[in-house]
Each structure stands twice: as C-alpha cells, then as structure tokens.
Amino acid sequence: MIDRMIASYMDRLGVPVLRVALGIVFIWFGGLKIVGGSPAADLVANTVYVLQPSVFVPILGVWEVLIGTCLLYRPLIRLGILLLFLQMPGTFLPIVLLPEVVFATFPHQLTVEGQYIIKNLVIIGAALVVGGTVRDAETDEVMRTPVHSPE
Template sequence: MWKQLSETDRRITYWMASRGILLLRISVGLIFIWFGVLKFFPSLSPAETLASDTISLLTFGLIPGGTAMIILAAWETLIGLGLITGFMLRETLLLLFLQMAGTLSPLVLFPGLAFSVFPFVPTLEGQYIIKNLIIISAGIVIGATVRGGRLTNEP
C-alpha cells in the first residue's frame, strides 16, 4: 500500500511541477484581466476611488481620475494578456512590478484608509492591498522561468 501511495504522490508531484507555472501565469493573468476590465466601466471596480486618488497624488494631480482609470484598466488588462499568452513575458513582469508598486503605495499615502489601527489592523481596503504580496511573489516565481528555469519534482 505504501508503495502505491508513494507512486501516486510522485505522479501528482510530477503533474504539479510540469504544469504549475503555466497555471500560475493563467490564474494571475485572469485576475488582472478581470480587475482591469472592470476599471473600464465607471463605478464597477471596488478599487476605483482608491486607485484614482492614489494616481492623482502620485502624479501631483496631472492625471485626472477618469483618465487614470482608463490607463490603469489598459495596463492591468495588458498584464493579464501577457501572463496568459506568455508573450513578451519580461516586459509583462516589468509592468506587473511597476503596477504593484503603485498598488502598495496607499499603505503609505493613505494609512488612515488602509488601517483601522496602524500598522496591525488593516481595513477591508488595506486587506485588498496587502493581498498583492502574493501577486508579487507569483511574479517572482514566474520571472524565474523567463530564461528557461522550471519547477522540478525531483529533490
């Protein structure tokens, strides 16, 4: 029985190693497309106000909220398409990391909005922002493959 379980475990691990990065790229890409497309339509994105206020502050008011949302929507959709297709992956990851820097900035720019008790108790908006640490880590893992790196099921 242990031999059969070990063989099953080996096969599952092989399957995960052979498909994990692709599935990671697709899942993160779908999130970017989904959230990006919502931003094309006023009042549909729950992050609209926070995103437009952040961009306005970061650009010293040079980019108005509506324009900021269109730019951000296109940017996020482009990241999603790049991740899903794997086309221009290095450039896609650069866009992802730049976008993540902007996404994390409200933690510093608007701590009263991001935390009910700074820095330990995030608000719902703060949680929405903090979860992006997972996306940053996913980008790092995906980035490790742009020169041919792969996951392996062997020690």
C-alpha cells in the same frame, strides 16, 4: 508512489496555472477599471493626484489588461512582468498616503482596502516565479530545435 505522482503532476502544472491565473486576475481587475465597475476605483482616485480619476483609472485598467494579456501570450511574458513590476509600487502608495483607509488599527488590523493592497505581495511572488521560468522556456525551445551537421 502516489505522493510522487501527485507532486510531479503539481510540478508540471504549477507554473502554467499560476501564469494563466495571474493573466486572468489582471485582465479582470483591469477590465473593471475600464468599464467603471472596479471597487478599487475610489482608492485609486484618492491616492493619485496627477490626473483626473476619470482619466487615470481607465488608463490604469488598460495597463492591467495589457499585463494580463502579455502573461497569457508566452512570447510577451517578459513585457508583462516588466509592466507588472512598474505598476506594483503604486499599489502600495495608500499605505503611506492613506493609512487611515488601509488600517483599522495600525499596524496589524487591515481594512478590506488594506487586504486588497497587501494581497499584492502574493502577486509579486507569483510574478517572480513566472518570470523565473522565462529562461527555461528558451532553453527548452533551443533543445527542441534540430541541429543539422554539414554533410
């Protein structure tokens, strides 16, 4: 009985908490890149050669804040998920471009930077779960809309 109540409670709260947590993480990490306080700034700067780090890192920060904001505002979840999945491949570039920074011992012992990168697998999984609920929210909204029959 108690187990079912707890499981039901977790089921009800799981996805909304996951969505808000993702939003907070992206806003926080992105905000740090904007203000120059991100511990990942050097890693980003050493990975991306297209733009100057002083330009690219804050732009990436704004992108991440936008992702987080979209995840917190239900009508924009789809956009947030799209932006997240466009950004995620770039987060794995150091594995290929800077393996000496990512691995203490290849392929199993990660550095702190490597752990920072690999945790993005959890973010991808969480985004898939949140993204998978977008249709459910629309169905719920349609079901709540009263249907008026012509009289």
